[in-house]
Amino acid sequence: MRRTQVDVNIQTARAVGGKIYDWYEMVKRDLPWRRTRDPYKIWVSEVMLQQTRVETVIPYWNRFMELFPTIEALADAPEPDILKAWEGLGYYSRVRNLQKGAQVVREKFAGRVPDTLDEISTLPGVGPYTAGAILSIAYDVDVPAVDGNVFRVLSRIFLIEEDIMKPKTRRTFEGLAEFLIPTGRAASFNQGLMELGATICIPKNPRCQSCPVQEHCRALDEGMQEAFPVKEKKKPPRPVDMTAALLRDGDRVLIRRRPDKGLLAGMWEFPGGERVEGLSLEESLITHLTEAFGVTVAPQRLFAQVQHTFSHLQWDMRVFECAIVQGQVREHDDLKWVAVGELDAYTFPVAHGKVVKELGGLV
DNA sequence: TAGCCGTGGGC
DNA sequence: TGCCCAAGGCT
Secondary structure, eight states, rough: OOOOSOOOOOOHHHHHHHHHHHHHHHHOOOOOOGGGGOOHHHHHHHTTTSSSHHHHHHHHHHHHHHHHOSSHHHSSHHHHHHHHHHHOOOTTTHHHHHHHHHHOOOOHHHHOOOOHHHHHHHSOOHHHHHHHHHHHHHHHOOOOOOOHHHHHHHHTTTTTSSSSTTTTHHHHHHHHHHSSOOOOOOOHHHHHHHHHHTTTTOSSOOOGGGGGGGGHHHHHTTOOOOGOOOOOOOOEEEEEEEEEEEEEEEOOOOOOOOSSSTTTTTEEEEEEEEOOSSHHHHHHHHHHHHHHHHHEEEEEEEEEEEEEEESEEEEEEEEOOOEESSSSOOOOOTTEEEGGGGGSSSSSOOHHHHHHHHHHHHH
């Protein structure tokens, strides 16, 4: 028996596992992919269900089964056909991987979906969750299938405070989920855990009065249901004061290309940079341009102010119209004077694009 | 490890 | 409106 990092005695494990199993057998929804044991059809359903709601998946699964009823049919289908069948589901690499997987099954596994963790995990698009789901549901193998529902349900029952956003946390939950499986009944137990998470133990306002394991739930006991699972909140984007220079030469403006790596790699921008600690915006801009091109500029007026939020940064960018007071710009591949009317030919980040648009409006 | 990949629904 | 969330996996 694998040892879990969560302190659970065998009696509790048997009680919780059995109750979830019994409850699922009582209340399970009649879903189309629950009417088959065909590993291929269950595989397709599990991939469709990744990050996607059951109600959304049902019509897609039905249509997919008509179009590609077997591994052979999917393996041989033209890519445009499979994409069309997936249209509107999102995450389109899922269906490309599914087809690649079908081809691998045909060529390496004699057309039969593998029934071991090691083998099935070699299929593209089959990660730890999907592997466990297919093995348990289609082949009755007693392996866990830990998805977002399972994180939520188990973290509440056992008051697990590990951050579920950390990859290593998965092992804790897999160990516990495996420990809870009533022997030989992983198919219904695993689906029961997920069904419980989807219908009762929901993220907000969980329906604890209807829960089959309410008497075992430590979070309910402490009135802390909504504090679980523990999920490190994404840090809010760091605010950054950006500066940029609008330098004109007749109807042309100066743009430069960003480095090939890092944020907004390879895109074009109006030269500038982050505000330097201790300096004003204008002083920072002068410093950046001096260092970058060896020219001295004089900010003359604020041309535009643009806000743009990235996942990790929040730019408050001010674009100053500047004059060159000393030195000369030497053009090269990544630094050019470009007519305003030609700027469309260059790719700008959204923030700079707004400035380009404003410039265009002036022409 | 963190960023990326799509879409629809709930609040 | 703007988040968060939903049966994840890949790079």
